[in-house]
Amino acid sequence: MTKDKIKKAIDAIGLPRLIVFCFFMAIVITAAVNDIDVASYFSSTLKYFGMWGILVLAMLPSIKCGIGPNFGVSLGIVCGLLGTLLAIQFNIAPAVEGILPGFGPWASMFFAIILSAVLSWLVGIAYGKLLNMVKGSEMTVTTYVGYSAIYLMCIVWFRAPFNSGEIIWPLGGVGVRNSVALETSFGWLLNDFLGFNIGPVFIPTGIILAVLLVSGFVFLYFRSKTGIAITAAGSNPTFARASGIDVDKMRVKGIALSTVLGAIGIIIYNQGFGYLQAYTAPLAMGFICVASILIGGATTTKATIMNVLIGTFLYQGLIIFTPPVSNHLLAGTDISDTMRQIIQNGVILYALAQTKGGD
Amino acid sequence: MNNTLNKKTPAELVKNFVSDNKVILMFVVLSIVCILISGANVSYVAGEVFSRFGRNTCLVLALIIPCMAGLGMNFGIVVGAIAAQISIFWIVHWGFVGVPGFLLCVAMSTPLALLFGWLTGMLFNKTKGSEMVAGLVLGFFAAGLYRLFTLYIMGGVIPYDDPNLLDRGFGLRNAFDLTGNLKYSVDDITFLTTASVLGVVYLLYTLVVYLHGKKFGEGVDTKKFVMQLIAGAVVVVFGIVGKMIPFVATKLGKNRVILADAVMLLAVGLLVYAVVLFIKNRPAKGTPAFNKVLKFAVLAVILFVTNMIPGVNKVYRSVRLPAMTFAVIAFFAAFNDWLVNTRLGQNMRTVGQNRSVATSAGIDVDKTRIIATCISTVLAAWGQLIFLQNLGTFNTVQQQDNVGLYSVAAILVGGANVQKATNKQAVIGVILFHTLFVVAPLAATELVGDSAISEYIRMFFSYGVIAVSLAMHASKKGGKKAKAA
Numbered sequence: 001m002t003k004d005k006i007k008k009a010i011d012a013i014g015l016p017r018l019i020v021f022c023f024f025m026a027i028v029i030t031a032a033v034n035d036i037d038v039a040s041y042f043s044s045t046l047k048y049f050g051m052w053g054i055l056v057l058a059m060l061p062s063i064k065c066g067i068g069p070n071f072g073v074s075l076g077i078v079c080g081l082l083g084t085l086l087a088i089q090f091n092i093a094p095a096v097e098g099i100l101p102g103f104g105p106w107a108s109m110f111f112a113i114i115l116s117a118v119l120s121w122l123v124g125i126a127y128g129k130l131l132n133m134v135k136g137s138e139m140t141v142t143t144y145v146g147y148s149a150i151y152l153m154c155i156v157w158f159r160a161p162f163n164s165g166e167i168i169w170p171l172g173g174v175g176v177r178n179s180v181a182l183e184t185s186f187g188w189l190l191n192d193f194l195g196f197n198i199g200p201v202f203i204p205t206g207i208i209l210a211v212l213l214v215s216g217f218v219f220l221y222f223r224s225k226t227g228i229a230i231t232a233a234g235s236n237p238t239f240a241r242a243s244g245i246d247v248d249k250m251r252v253k254g255i256a257l258s259t260v261l262g263a264i265g266i267i268i269y270n271q272g273f274g275y276l277q278a279y280t281a282p283l284a285m286g287f288i289c290v291a292s293i294l295i296g297g298a299t300t301t302k303a304t305i306m307n308v309l310i311g312t313f314l315y316q317g318l319i320i321f322t323p324p325v326s327n328h329l330l331a332g333t334d335i336s337d338t339m340r341q342i343i344q345n346g347v348i349l350y351a352l353a354q355t356k357g358g359d
Numbered sequence: 360m361n362n363t364l365n366k367k368t369p370a371e372l373v374k375n376f377v378s379d380n381k382v383i384l385m386f387v388v389l390s391i392v393c394i395l396i397s398g399a400n401v402s403y404v405a406g407e408v409f410s411r412f413g414r415n416t417c418l419v420l421a422l423i424i425p426c427m428a429g430l431g432m433n434f435g436i437v438v439g440a441i442a443a444q445i446s447i448f449w450i451v452h453w454g455f456v457g458v459p460g461f462l463l464c465v466a467m468s469t470p471l472a473l474l475f476g477w478l479t480g481m482l483f484n485k486t487k488g489s490e491m492v493a494g495l496v497l498g499f500f501a502a503g504l505y506r507l508f509t510l511y512i513m514g515g516v517i518p519y520d521d522p523n524l525l526d527r528g529f530g531l532r533n534a535f536d537l538t539g540n541l542k543y544s545v546d547d548i549t550f551l552t553t554a555s556v557l558g559v560v561y562l563l564y565t566l567v568v569y570l571h572g573k574k575f576g577e578g579v580d581t582k583k584f585v586m587q588l589i590a591g592a593v594v595v596v597f598g599i600v601g602k603m604i605p606f607v608a609t610k611l612g613k614n615r616v617i618l619a620d621a622v623m624l625l626a627v628g629l630l631v632y633a634v635v636l637f638i639k640n641r642p643a644k645g646t647p648a649f650n651k652v653l654k655f656a657v658l659a660v661i662l663f664v665t666n667m668i669p670g671v672n673k674v675y676r677s678v679r680l681p682a683m684t685f686a687v688i689a690f691f692a693a694f695n696d697w698l699v700n701t702r703l704g705q706n707m708r709t710v711g712q713n714r715s716v717a718t719s720a721g722i723d724v725d726k727t728r729i730i731a732t733c734i735s736t737v738l739a740a741w742g743q744l745i746f747l748q749n750l751g752t753f754n755t756v757q758q759q760d761n762v763g764l765y766s767v768a769a770i771l772v773g774g775a776n777v778q779k780a781t782n783k784q785a786v787i788g789v790i791l792f793h794t795l796f797v798v799a800p801l802a803a804t805e806l807v808g809d810s811a812i813s814e815y816i817r818m819f820f821s822y823g824v825i826a827v828s829l830a831m832h833a834s835k836k837g838g839k840k841a842k843a844a
Contacts, residue, residue: 071492130830133830133833133834134829134830134833134834135833136488136833137489137491137829137832137833139489139492140489140491140492140495140829140833141826141829141830141833143492143495144822144825144826144829145826145830147818147822147826148819148822148823148825148826151815151816151818151819151822151823152819152823154815154818154819155812155815155816155819158807158809158811158812158815159807159812279815287496287499330511335507335511338503338506338507338510338511339507341499341500341502341503341506342500342503342504342507344499345496345497345499345500345503346500346503348496348500349482349493349496349497349500352485352486352489352492352493352496353482353485353486353493355486355489
């Protein structure tokens, strides 16, 4: 009897989430016992939670519309990078700062967000149309489309005709630098906005508010008529079609929304990081986002906002707490990146194996 | 097929040819454009492409069997590569060198690859329909476990004390230099030795077939058996005696064969084969058999003639081929061909076409898929060993990372798709993909004056080819489904 109950409980929570949660708790407790500064690591976890939140949220619409986790979120990411670079190129922050002191960084960030949102919406629609042609193989196709988009943009970054001194290489004079500082535009803007300390823990209010705000917007969107139609198209296409919903159109809308969230997500991420990293930096991001939402308890066909928030927190917590603990226990080793690789891909594999196959 | 083609006008034929081979043609054009832009030395390009061909083809040939069994492109060959790399640690530790070292690597990596392949196959059975993405993620996952093993468990958990392997107390060295132990261990085997070895293998094979036939009372053709024995013996004797004849020894007794000599040898071989066919069958003019003889003869003449053209001859003279490596490639291809015609191969094909039909025909679908994955993983492990003995150095943690990507991209460039891949496509694909790999950076340097961009171009091509090819195939499949519904 109890065995059944335990099994049921495990099924309800999901095995990977349980394992990752226990592992996370074990690491936090080990850290506390070994006099590691838990508070400051907790602060960074909160910060990174904010930085990744919207990127992980981008997985939600694509899962809901029936496409599955969007490994190709990098399409949105490169749009976000382009928007940010253009905001720097056009000197938005200094120009607005001259007219309205204090609003320069905000103007710069919103310029980047709006520009890249429009751009990524268009890209997302084209991408959605492609994915409608490849029904059944979306995950494989999204992965490779995402990768090739990043390398295509690498070629573009390498020779893009930017001429702002902050973007181009200091000596060569052509092409985008490896990492562009956002100090003069909107670096750390949200991190510091309304931030306060509770004891030793710093709460980055701005960035957490941003995540909650966008999550709230997505939540409301999926309560709207279009949102419900998207969910219906994803969970039962045949039934949706019978009730007069244009399934293909809904899928395009879902993936376009996902791409836009990817673009906004990378802007929020970059402001928290203080730098913009072009070139191959976004390669791994797709997989991290997919793993995060899956750790949060989503499957390849079902996801909620709570999955996003819990998953992002657990994943980032794990990544931030593992290095000091492994360093402390194994004197001078950093096993954390290896652990990350195993956990991240293990969780994705587990989710794939749980999905019912094609036949 | 031929009849319908014959009725078409030349314009239609060209159109069909173009639409059937558009991926290949696109890459041919791209390669030519890149060569023209870069003004590269053709001898250099040919040498590079042949050396990459010897290095990579075995890995690409490992993709064909799972494709036949309906598993798509097996990105899981990365785990086979990992098995090969683990076996090298032992060999370096024990200090084996040369051919014995290589054979020991093969012996050590095979059971490991079988185990990995079995696990991979079980995973693929749980992820039917998304094997490719599962294989890709599995590659990353396995690379993580392998990293844990090489950097922390070896020397950390498992006490280990060998300066050849460890360089800072625990965790393996970052890179292994195989010079002096495995480097060129297969490449350096001479043509004559290769011939003797192949002859012996052939003799053993015919003997086994003959004895097997006799034991089970199937019809045995004693005359054919004797002929086969003589043919095998001739090859073995040629290999041994050739070393004593100065002319043959200088041409074929060295560790590489010059392409010009190989071309002449091939031409002579084709001509002899054509004559033998003609004498044996005496086909009437105009019959398919006669056309076959004619085809071989013409091919031989073309090879002779190209070798006579000074420019081409210069290129031929500059390329040096490893005999045994090419023999191994031929063995891989022959194995793939042979397997198709066995009962197991037929089962795989049925499973690949339709799983429910296969089940109702009494085929154990899951088991067949696992066997296909196991074979692919073992071939990939051997392929990675061939790759590493040619490269001569390997990056302990990351060497396997791009194995799946480059192999899959290469076979797709050759015109393969997710459901059908052949040896021919693998060979063409490797040549085209690696030609572009060699010339694209040169062209980029010429165009923008910086070779750093070439890495991005290469990766964009690799991923782009896979993306386009998968999308094209999936959309075709989706279209069919929609029509059926």
